[in-house]
Amino acid sequence: MSKLFDVKYMDLDLETTEKFETIKHLSNLISERLIDLDKYVEDVKARESMSTTGIGDGVAIPHAKSTWVKEPTVVVGKSSKGIDWKSLDDEPVNIVFLIAVPEGEGNEHLKILQTLAVSLMDDEFKEKIQNATDKKRIEELLIKKTNS
Structure with missing residues (x-):
């Protein structure tokens, strides 16, 4: 199994300012792990339309379990400007974790989502x-936290 987190799936200087533009940009980073980029993005948008994935405190965790994903991946994006995400606290987002999981992976996306959400409650x-x-430091932090 390939790595869930990888430095090549990170953008620490996001120029995007809107959530769907950001989702598309981050999805492009993992195009090699997608069967169809546009259809995967549509799945993420459909999930986002149910309720915001902007969990507050500058963090968003958009995600989709999709038939258009080849293997589980988490994309990390950071923005110094802030992204209008319509978050639960109405504040802009500075860190985005885009979770892509294949349809047949059971509840894998929920496990990843829960691990990230719980980890992000740890202020340190x-x-x-x-x-x-x-990027390597972020990869190490995420791997260490999700394996503990």
Whole structure:
């Protein structure tokens, strides 16, 4: 199985300012792990239309379990400008974790989502992610946290 987190699936200098533009951009980073990029993006948009994935405190975790995904992947994006996400706290988002999971993976996306959400409640961990400027450091933090 390939890695869930990988430095090549990170953009630490997002220029996007709107959530669907951001979802499309981050999805492009994992196009090699998708069967159909546009259809995967539509699945993420459909999930987003149910309720916002902007969980507050500058974090969004958009996700989709989709037939258009080849293997589970988490894409990390960071924005210094902030992204209008219509978050639960109405504040802009600075960190995005896009979760892509194949349809046949059972509840894998929920496990990943829960692990990330719980991890991000740890202020020290969240601060380390927010302050990290090196992709390798973020990858190490995420791997360590999700394997503990």
